[in-house]
Amino acid sequence: MAFQRSVEATPLSSHTYSVSLDAEWCIGSVPNGGYVTSTIISAVNKHFATTLARLGQPDTMSMQLQFLRRTHAGAGVVTVADVKLGSGISVVHATLSQDGRDEVQGYVTHMNFSKEAGLSIPTEPHCGLLPAPKPIDFSAIDASGRDAHWHTQREAAITKFRKGMQHLVFVKPNVVQDAGFAGFADQWVRFRPGGQGSPTVPFVQEAIGYVVDMFPLAFRESPHMSQEEKMAPRWYPTVLLNLDIKRRIPDGTEWLYVRATTVEVHNGRFDIQVVVLDQAGSLIALSNHVTLVLGAERNLAARKKPSEAGKL
Template sequence: MVPTLAEATAVRAIDSHTYAVDFDPEWCVGSVPHGGMVTSAILSATTTHFRTTLAAQNQPHTISLHVDFLRRTQGGPATLTIREVKLGRQTSIVHVALSQNGRDEVVAHATHSNMDVESGLSLHTGWSLHPPPPPLPADFATLATTGASGDANWVEETSRPFAESRKVCNRVRTFLPRGGQVMPGIVDEWLRLESGDKFTNESLGLASDMFPSVITDLWGCGLNGKEGDAPPFWHPTVLLNLDIKRLLPPGGAEWLFVRVRPKCLRNGRMDLEVVILDQAGEVLALSHHVVLVVSPERNLAARRVGQNKI
């Protein structure tokens, strides 16, 4: 049976500062666990740590996360070791090292606070998505039941390029603008977990890294002199930042809106700006990535134990 996102990212305490997780192949891209799923596992570990070992801090919520993907992870067991960097009255910071086979593969810094008791200055900034997406919100009841027929503005993505090697794509239902994206290089989408489970605060790691490739639209849009379909690429994340602005409801959220946009793709390296909204169009989280664009063979290449190459 395919594990749900909560099951795939659940951690088990080994001791007060060490946690175990098991990455299921169904949540992989090729042979590599999906970066957003790994990010959600890190969020699960830090949340557990602040709920148990650091319960006295009363800072249960991750407000920011920085993740460096040092090397390719792989399916199977992994260990997350947490070290306190700063314990403060308003915020605390921990360092997380995710290791497999005795080697650190991913490292992260998480800042925790208590968003339930935050206070201070709040101002409207006038910011909005530009160019605007198709009308929000969608007709969620219609989308959930009709899928491919969709509603007036949104329709389910049913044909995913290279889906056979991207098993993780089968774990999430993606709904795209019926009339196409508002411009090349922008991806607007509504996400819903295939299992029917609701997104939690820890699920924002997955949502920040789950979207169709922006390269597909940019390839044949007339800006780059390319013709035909884009060849397959693998997009390993070098680093990911996540800034969480507000909490999801206690029971979670069935739908999340995501906009993804790069500003520059040059010499096989790309930035990604990710905006995550709730069903009412309020900002939940912002994310920024540095991504490599490489041959898919790199995903499946033999691992060089003891060496530092990705």
């Protein structure tokens, strides 16, 4: 499958794994942060399937990633350090490096979901989201691209600069939320790892990293912005990404629902809270991001040498 190939991690030693970031998953010249997250998930999964196979902990439960510098399409190495190995839950530290510099670092927690036991308290339908998601007729969307509440986004929205978006089909609300609910945005997505023109396929677990970073923008542009400011191409690089995975994506899942909420955009920095549900309304994952708003030229600028300081 195209996605497994694009995030494949090959062991170099017991704690290092080679990866190759695919240009087809880039925003401008920078691989999408969610795709990078999925690649790190793949590398850590490989670590738990090989070096730490004795633990029997195949599932990523949570991760916290700091994006230190821009990544780029091409070869990289993920180095995994065993921090805390336990019978139920284990924690490792993962570092993605390219060209001799560390670009992403973070902690990843693993366990075995099939052996998880303890207190469970049922939540409200759709996890109590307010306002509740509008109902959707998947058969109508498949047949005509539209139902009473949702429509398939036009492919024209996926530009050359944002080609990393091409691996999802986005279904958006027909009516933008009321002004009183400004600050959140909804979408349904289908997985298309082969890009535009390729068929959709069921989601795989590693794709959750990509899904949580392909969020709909949850804020509206200020009426005080000039037309030039509104039209200027923007880049939204991830600074920090936290991911809490509640359960595996059920086999055969064709659709995932995503709600993104933003509390404030301030001085070119904004927060994002992401909720991902499956078709039955079960919670798959929660994610929190710290993200910047930058001009697209920052994305395309020449990269600094490894010896030079700088985050982006």
